[in-house]
Amino acid sequence: xxxxxxxxxxxxxxxxxxxxxxxxxxxxxxxxxxxxxxxxxxxxxxxxxxxxxxxxxxxxxxxxxxxxxxxxxxxxxxxxxxxxxxxxxxxxxxxxxxxxxxxxxxxxxxxxxxxxxxxxxxxxxxxxxxxxxxxxxxxxxxxxxxxxxxxxxxxxxxxxxxxxxxxxxxxxxxxxxxxxxxxxxxxxxxxxxxxxxxxxxxxxxxxxxxxxxxxxxxxxxxx
Amino acid sequence: xxxxxxxxxxxxxxxxxxxxxxxxxxxxxxxxxxxxxxxxxxxxxxxxxxxxxxxxxxxxxxxxxxxxxxxxxxxxxxxxxxxxxxxxxxxxxxxxxxxxxxxxxxxxxxxxxxxxxxxxxxxxxxxxxxxxxxxxxxxxxxxxxxxxxxxxxxxxxxxxxxxxxxxxxxxxxxxxxxxxxxxxxxxxxxxxxxxxxxxxxxxxxxxxxxxxxxxxxxxxxxxxxxxxxxxxxxxxxxxxxxxxxxxxxxxxxxxxxxxxxxxxxxxxxxxxxxxxxxxxxxxxxxxxxxxxxxxxxxxxxxxxxxxxxxxxx
Numbered sequence: 001x002x003x004x005x006x007x008x009x010x011x012x013x014x015x016x017x018x019x020x021x022x023x024x025x026x027x028x029x030x031x032x033x034x035x036x037x038x039x040x041x042x043x044x045x046x047x048x049x050x051x052x053x054x055x056x057x058x059x060x061x062x063x064x065x066x067x068x069x070x071x072x073x074x075x076x077x078x079x080x081x082x083x084x085x086x087x088x089x090x091x092x093x094x095x096x097x098x099x100x101x102x103x104x105x106x107x108x109x110x111x112x113x114x115x116x117x118x119x120x121x122x123x124x125x126x127x128x129x130x131x132x133x134x135x136x137x138x139x140x141x142x143x144x145x146x147x148x149x150x151x152x153x154x155x156x157x158x159x160x161x162x163x164x165x166x167x168x169x170x171x172x173x174x175x176x177x178x179x180x181x182x183x184x185x186x187x188x189x190x191x192x193x194x195x196x197x198x199x200x201x202x203x204x205x206x207x208x209x210x211x212x213x214x215x216x217x218x219x220x221x222x223x
Numbered sequence: 224x225x226x227x228x229x230x231x232x233x234x235x236x237x238x239x240x241x242x243x244x245x246x247x248x249x250x251x252x253x254x255x256x257x258x259x260x261x262x263x264x265x266x267x268x269x270x271x272x273x274x275x276x277x278x279x280x281x282x283x284x285x286x287x288x289x290x291x292x293x294x295x296x297x298x299x300x301x302x303x304x305x306x307x308x309x310x311x312x313x314x315x316x317x318x319x320x321x322x323x324x325x326x327x328x329x330x331x332x333x334x335x336x337x338x339x340x341x342x343x344x345x346x347x348x349x350x351x352x353x354x355x356x357x358x359x360x361x362x363x364x365x366x367x368x369x370x371x372x373x374x375x376x377x378x379x380x381x382x383x384x385x386x387x388x389x390x391x392x393x394x395x396x397x398x399x400x401x402x403x404x405x406x407x408x409x410x411x412x413x414x415x416x417x418x419x420x421x422x423x424x425x426x427x428x429x430x431x432x433x434x435x436x437x438x439x440x441x442x443x444x445x446x447x448x449x450x451x452x453x454x455x456x457x458x459x460x461x462x463x464x465x466x467x468x469x470x471x472x473x474x475x476x477x478x479x480x481x482x483x484x485x486x487x488x489x490x491x492x493x494x495x496x497x498x499x500x501x502x503x504x505x506x507x508x509x510x511x512x513x514x515x516x517x518x519x520x521x522x523x524x525x526x527x528x529x530x531x532x533x534x535x536x
Contacts, residue, residue: 154340155336155349155351156351157335157355158354158356159354159355159357159407160403160404161397161400162335162395163390163392163395163466163467164338165396166395168396171341171467172340181397184397188400193403197403200360202357202361203352
């Protein structure tokens with residue numbers, strides 16, 4: 001799923017500077033699961049903003065609303081009654097796909113992203129998330145013992161660990177596992193090392209962002 | 224490793240003649256004044272068979288390796304132009320390969336490159352369109368099959384005649400895989416390989432024994448990387464801060480036992496002892512002396528290590 005993180009408070013307060021009335025919109029999709037932009041986080045952000053305004057001796061009216069998904073026109077439509085110009089700013093707490101949907105549907109509104117998309121990944125433990133995919137559009141993990149060297153190696157190497165792999169950690173950060181240590185351990189144990197040695201993979205990046213913005217059309221689903 | 228010369232350059236001829244080769248390293252300046260390159264080339268000329276011209280090493284912006292290679296070659300020093308996969312995609316790298324060959328570069332050493340987070344532009348986007356092994360194979364195919372990566376043919380006289388270099392690091396992990404990674408490079412087309420700085424001789428010996436077992440040293444020339452320790456401070460810094468470097472405690476202790484102003488001398492003595500050991504080691508075809516920002520010490524070290532005169536191949 002998409003792992004997102006709230007932007008720094010000073011950036012968010014900058015978005016709403018001088019606004020008396022704002023709407024904070026959450027999303028029940030990925031960002032709820034990763035505790036970044038669900039109903040709970042909407043409530044927290046709105047409260048923080050109200051408190052901040054109060055401290056500065058001014059009032060702030062912050063409404064809260066959480067949609068099923070912001071990346072779906074059907075749910076974005078639920079805001080239509082509210083988008084009559086009453087809000088000086090709309091803070092979207094979806095991943096930044098959400099605010100793009102809001103801005104497109106409600107061109108008069110001033111929509112701001114309250115979250116950054118951090119990466120595509122999953123939880124390692126409660127409160128810890130890690131990157132697992134780079135959306136290159138042509139998955140090859142089966143060639144690497146089930147691990148993704150594209151997203152999980154700092155250099156996206158395809159032929160083994162660089163000279164900076166030390167004690168199972170990446171030279172770029174001691175917090176990060178060297179995915180090549182994991183791959184080598186796995187392919188050595190499962191007997192696929194020979195196949196790996198014979199492999200000569202050159203990535204075709206056309207399916208990745210390098211081919212330009214991507215789009216999928218499924219004819220059977222078109223009405 | 225007989226047959227026609229790949230490049231016909233000095234380094235290749237020395238190695239193929241079976242002489243113990245010596246390469247050095249020249250770090251281009253962080254500015255545009257060519258005098259700096261000429262001055263460093265002066266220290267290396269006649270003392271090494273070829274000098275690696277680094278490509279924005281440690282991800283710090285420097286004069287381009289191709290430009291500095293050309294300046295060095297103008298001084299009579301054979302360049303071993305380095306190319307890293309960090310900053311350029313396959314279009315730019317193949318283009319630079321053609322350009323380097325056209326300008327008379329004989330040796331091209333391919334590396335993944337230090338991650339930009341260690342350098343002076345950590346904000347930069349990295350490329351890694353290809354990794355070093357992809358690029359080694361691409362260069363080999365350009366040279367030997369006369370095709371670009373997309374299959375487009377190069378005319379007979381337009382193939383890049385380059386002697387292909389690669390790096391190997393016996394000191395990174397996982398140790399058991401390091402020789403296999405070198406094998407991947409040899410399989411892809413590396414003609415010669417230079418190692419990371421060696422301080423842990425025991426581990427290096429284990430690596431070379433495995434490389435010999437795998438038959439790699441019959442297919443490519445393995446050169447051993449040597450960097451004299453200038454001081455105990457440098458030794459500790461490299462041990463603690465530089466990824467992929469192992470410095471045994473015994474070496475630190477040996478430097479510690481020497482007054483500070485004599486530690487550089489002791490470091491050079493240690494390096495010369497290492498070179499003696501490496502000369503006798505099975506599968507080792509030469510040494511690669513990395514004295515970045517200490518290039519002026521090259522003449523003294525090669526003399527002290529008994530590596531002079533360099534053969535005229």
